[in-house]
Amino acid sequence: MQTSATNTFPCSICGLGMAVEIPAFRAFHRVTSDCRPWPSGGRLGVCNDCGGVQKPADAVFLREIDDIYSTYAIYHQGKGAEQAVFEQGSGLPVSRSSRLMETFRSHWDISKMGRMLDVGCGNGAMLRAFGHVAPAWTLAGTELNDKYRREVEAIPQTEPLHVCPVDRILGTFNVITMVHVLEHIIHPVEFLASLLPKLSHGGVVLIEVPHYLENPFELLIADHRSHFTAATLSLALQKAGYEVVIVATDWIAKELSVIARVAPDDRNAASEPTVAAAGKSVQREIEGTLDWLNLAVEAARDLSRGTRIGLFGTSIAGTWLCSEIADGVGFFVDEDSNRIGATHMNRPVLSPQQLPPNTTVFVGLPPAIAAGVCQRLGTQDVKYCPPPA
Numbered sequence: 001m002q003t004s005a006t007n008t009f010p011c012s013i014c015g016l017g018m019a020v021e022i023p024a025f026r027a028f029h030r031v032t033s034d035c036r037p038w039p040s041g042g043r044l045g046v047c048n049d050c051g052g053v054q055k056p057a058d059a060v061f062l063r064e065i066d067d068i069y070s071t072y073a074i075y076h077q078g079k080g081a082e083q084a085v086f087e088q089g090s091g092l093p094v095s096r097s098s099r100l101m102e103t104f105r106s107h108w109d110i111s112k113m114g115r116m117l118d119v120g121c122g123n124g125a126m127l128r129a130f131g132h133v134a135p136a137w138t139l140a141g142t143e144l145n146d147k148y149r150r151e152v153e154a155i156p157q158t159e160p161l162h163v164c165p166v167d168r169i170l171g172t173f174n175v176i177t178m179v180h181v182l183e184h185i186i187h188p189v190e191f192l193a194s195l196l197p198k199l200s201h202g203g204v205v206l207i208e209v210p211h212y213l214e215n216p217f218e219l220l221i222a223d224h225r226s227h228f229t230a231a232t233l234s235l236a237l238q239k240a241g242y243e244v245v246i247v248a249t250d251w252i253a254k255e256l257s258v259i260a261r262v263a264p265d266d267r268n269a270a271s272e273p274t275v276a277a278a279g280k281s282v283q284r285e286i287e288g289t290l291d292w293l294n295l296a297v298e299a300a301r302d303l304s305r306g307t308r309i310g311l312f313g314t315s316i317a318g319t320w321l322c323s324e325i326a327d328g329v330g331f332f333v334d335e336d337s338n339r340i341g342a343t344h345m346n347r348p349v350l351s352p353q354q355l356p357p358n359t360t361v362f363v364g365l366p367p368a369i370a371a372g373v374c375q376r377l378g379t380q381d382v383k384y385c386p387p388p389a
């Protein structure tokens with residue numbers, strides 16, 4: 001039997017409170033951040049002080065992320081092409097990095113010359129997008145291994161790939177970007193602090209993380225250590241010695257975008273960051289979110305009685321729903337041309353135009369986004385069903 005003490009762990013965001021485990025989470029199947037099914041049994045907690053949602057970095061978590069990263073396949077459903085984000089109105093796809101750069105430059109004046117670093121650059125999607133907007137800049141990327149060295153170094157103006165901690169790279173940078181990296185970091189505040197000496201005078205960090213408040217499926221990602229909100233990400237940055245310039249929820253759907261710079265020297269103890277004790281209310285919110293995820297599975301399972309349904313999307317939600325419903329799922333539906341024609345979890349990935357008549361497709365997306373998809377794609381022959389609101 002476990003005592004209550006084993007069900008709390010120190011908060012990695014505020015460093016003051018204790019995260020209290022939400023027991024229901026252990027029963028959920030999980031998904032890796034590269035969209036592979038992962039078994040249930042994970043732990044999720046909410047800090048009783050700052051409300052930070054997080055996984056404990058215990059021995060099991062560390063072993064699991066080791067397993068996940070040793071076989072990591074970036075964007076494997078799209079054969080290496082970056083995931084598209086879809087314009088809400090038109091449904092047209094654009095790459096996430098291009099969208100991010102367009103918005104970044106409307107908020108921060110990119111000078112003619114400079115040097116930028118992309119931490120966790122993967123196969124170079126962000127470096128490519130940055131170079132497109134700032135062709136005279138010197139670009140640099142870091143990664144944990146050499147896997148994409150050739151692809152990264154083929155990008156114009158790019159330094160040899162840095163396979164080392166950021167503090168070992170010589171010189172400083174005008175912009176440091178981290179796109180879907182911080183949520184993986186074991187000690188996010190210490191990591192952010194370690195980047196400060198690498199920023200040039202006037203330099204900024206641009207951080208992109210998933211936003212679970214808009215995308216509850218994100219909580220199911222086994223290798224995400226932190227699940228940030230605007231408040232807890234701002235807190236982590238302030239704790240690390242930054243001043244937040246802008247934190248936005250509307251640059252990219254379901255993501256948080258932040259620009260931050262070195263906090264001014266005159267910051268004193270009186271301005272030490274605090275957040276209103278949010279722990280209890282966030283714990284209740286997370287329990288409600290897990291209940292909603294269970295309702296979504298039930299809704300999809302009901303639709304699959306007597307017929308094999310399709311799942312819309314081959315990312316986190318689609319992968320997770322397929323693990324939960326298993327035999328009731330016959331195929332996936334995706335609008336991303338890089339994914340159509342492939343298989344995912346041994347099922348074909350079809351375009352909306354390829355669906356036979358009398359099919360049902362469950363749209364495992366947050367209700368507001370799902371409603372738009374159902375309205376846009378539903379026909380007399382093909383029924384698209386959203387999750388419960």
Ligand SMILES: [Zn+2]
Binds near residue numbers: 013014017018047050
């Ligand atoms: Zn905390």
